[in-house]
Amino acid sequence: MKLYLYFREATRSLLSSLQRTFLALLGIAIGIASVIAMVSIGAIVKEEALRQFQELGTDFLVISNIADETKTGKGIIQLESTVSIPRACPSLREFSPYAVTFSTVICSGKSWGSSILGVTGNFHAVNKLIIDKGRPLSEIDQEMKNCVIGNRIAEQMRQIGISNMVGSKLLIFDHIFTIVGVAKLASENSLRPQEINEGVMVPYLTLKRITGTDQVTGIVARLKKNVNVAAAVEQIQGVFDQIVKERKPYIQTASELIGQMNKQMNLLTLFLGIVGCIALVVGGVGVMNVMLVSVAERRREIGIRRALGARRRDIQGQFIVEAFLLCLFGGIAGIALGIVGAYGISRFQHWSFFISQTSILLGFGVSAIVGLFFGFYPAWQASKLRPIEALRAN
DSSP: OOHHHHHHHHHHHHHHOHHHHHHHHHHHHHHHHHHHHHHHHHHHHHHHHHHHHHHHOTTEEEEEOOHHHHTTTOOSEEGGGGGHHHHHOTTEEEEEEEEEEEEEEEETTEEEEEEEEEEOTTHHHHTTOOEEEEOOOOGGGGGSOEEEEOHHHHHHHHHTTOOOOTTOEEEETTEEEEEEEEEOOOOOOSSSOGGGTTSEEEEHHHHHHHHOOOEEOEEEEEEOTTOOHHHHHHHHHHHHHHHOSSOOOEEEEHHHHHHHHHHHHHHHHHHHHHHHHHHHHHHHHHHHHHHHHHHHHTHHHHHHHHHTTOOHHHHHHHHHHHHHHHHHHHHHHHHHHHHHHHHHHHHHHTOOOOOOHHHHHHHHHHHHHHHHHHHHHHHHHHHTOOHHHHHTOO
């Protein structure tokens, strides 16, 4: 039998039982949609995570306490000791120590708890913070009671009716601070200080004078171009070993985290793809069951065709093509559903949406393979029916 006849007969058979065809299509469509959505979401999450780190810059690094010492509130070094670090580490291009504490912030009679960051004049530049309104803190502000508020502090102020925040006053540590800038919402990752969006940034020397602390919580820095990152980290570690022997700092670099992130995201994408494939296998089993029911219902038709001279491979070919068409059309519907699902999740999470050509080709390829694989057994069952036994069927 010619190939186009297989497709013609398969199409006629599928259209003759629309309910059964729809159920089979639904199963395979859900399976393909799961694969497309899972793989796409994995790729989007990976791209979004990498974008945040690359936006910060691969030359960025942070020096902080190891986890158990962070909980005790100890700093990594005294402020005076940080002066010698840039000179001792020629691989550093920019260098900004900061301190973090906590205080009640009062504004227009309303109060809330907030993180207070003591920062140096280049803190905003090193962290690539964008000032939405006003200006950043500079070295000129170091002896003044000026501050820059994070985006979430600005939201709290809007809720109490303050729309023009620049020039407004905040009471912090029983001292009046003037807001000179409002920072735009910064993308959150494990390198930037977490308190940037939630806290109030004040001059480091002002914070030291008010609270009496000279302990540095962490240091953010940037490396010079074409510097060997591993060698630079070793150099910084050696300087700290000389200055602060009793505590070992934890140094993280953006390039190191990007490498780790790539590995983790690849594993996540693989895992999500496996989960989607499980759903696809379930859909394929559903197609096979539907095809077996179709074979049972059409035993008489098969017997008549065999009696009229149809060969076993003709019968087998028709049912394989039928299963192939089921999975192909189910795959098209599944690809559409998967794209819509991935788009909806991306919009909800405010991620940049994209669908790779690989995932589309994967959807078509997998649906075709599933059709051939799960259609083979029913087709084989149909082809081995003897004409006399088949004609006896009711």
